[in-house]
Amino acid sequence: MNNEKYIRQITLPQVGELGQEKLQHASVLVIGIGGLGNAVLPYLASSGIGTIGIIDGDTIAMSNLHRQVLFSEKDINRLKASVAYDKLSTQFPEVSFKAYKEFLNVENALTLFKEYDIILDATDTINIRYLINDACVLTNTPFVHASVYRFQFQIATFNVDRSGTYRCLYPNPPKTVQSCSEAGVMPGTVAMAGLYQVNEVIKYMLDIGEVLTNKMILMDTMTNQQHQFLYQKKNHTFITEAFFTKEYQKQDIDTISFENALKLEGLFLDVRQISEEPKLVFKNYAQIPLQNLEENLLQLSAAKRIFIFCQSGKRSALAYQLLKKKNVDTVFCLKDNAPELKSKIIVGSSGV
């Protein structure tokens, strides 16, 4: 290996030639190529990590570009994993990149995790974190977590030599929580969170400093205050391969386009908060925020069909699962959500 590129970090007594060699033999799987993924990938690569896996089945949208800086307008609608792979492979030819153009799921997680030294959670949904956590427990793989809410972010490193896990910090998924697309985020905030993750990976691989085990840092970038919260490690013996398979079995969601839904008789159910923009008013529209849905099921009893939507599709998927559990059968998630619906309603789709 030509170490000239890395000479400035090799000069650090905590790194040295030996440390650089460790990085060269290290492998990291980055799950999600959103704001966090875009922040971590160039810095993991530029540090000389030998093998970097990138997994995401999503495509690039215009609203991604302000914080997902590996992508440009010409990349819109292309797969994030393909574009990131092309760009990073060109810039960092000495790194072996592997692109997985699919979403992480119950079928691929365990096999994939076994191939990597450490997992980097750069996802933007809570439920997938439990899948990542449980797969890490089953494969005895550490993972570095970050998540962002507006101008704050949380960082923690889990499952290092059986240290505490995400389930020790947050035992169960919350009923309601907003992602970046719903809550809003500045590029700099998510990039800072990503760079904390890179720092954790480097410390872990080099066995230097102190990784964030059994504690979580919450950083408030508005006040520059950093809060450290300790949590108790608990043994979750229920996490077995049988549990994993059952818990994360793919739950197929019936989806329908707005145009096709208009041709059918049914209720358009908006599960966003009342305060959220854009406000929509059209025929057969009703709004019940996700957290109030369970106690308002009676309001839906007369509907022949229910077409659910929200701001990004995440809450409508949760609402779909809730309604299915309550034996509401004729339910669909709209392929379009509020921002797309607004433009469709403005251009005068029939029947609205």
Add this chain to the structure above:
Amino acid sequence: MKINYFGEIADTTNCTSEDVQLKDGMVSELISYLQIAYKLQIEDLHIAINHELVSVYDDVTLNDNDEVAVLSPFAGG
């Protein structure tokens, strides 16, 4: 007693901290207050006393000078 709020919890309470009077100084009283005042659900609450997270189901006594934080997981990334 001063209670600090973070993330979405602070958006719901519309403040990052407030003084809350608790009759017996118990965690369960704080949870009841958050449920009634802000319609927060117990499953969505995580409480730290002096930077140590405690189970919301363990009814711990709070002292006046304790630093109490209420937070929840973040989703964005």
